[in-house]
Amino acid sequence: MGELPLAAVDRIIRKASGLRVSESAAVELARLLEEEGMRLSLKAKALAEHAKRKTITADDIRLAARQ
Numbered sequence: 001m002g003e004l005p006l007a008a009v010d011r012i013i014r015k016a017s018g019l020r021v022s023e024s025a026a027v028e029l030a031r032l033l034e035e036e037g038m039r040l041s042l043k044a045k046a047l048a049e050h051a052k053r054k055t056i057t058a059d060d061i062r063l064a065a066r067q
Helices: 006-017 023-050 058-066
Strands: none
Touching: 006 023, 023 058
């Protein structure tokens, strides 16, 4: 099981669409969000290390998302 609560993912989909959400749809979106979060985190880590920091900042995340 992933890190994201399915209830939160379900709310995101319902808020965006106004439709009911199957459990499999929430599970799949959670999986994709976790993959994207991991990818962004790894890029942000590289940015922080390049700046000789041990802390990832919000700016690192934003920059990683823009790349």
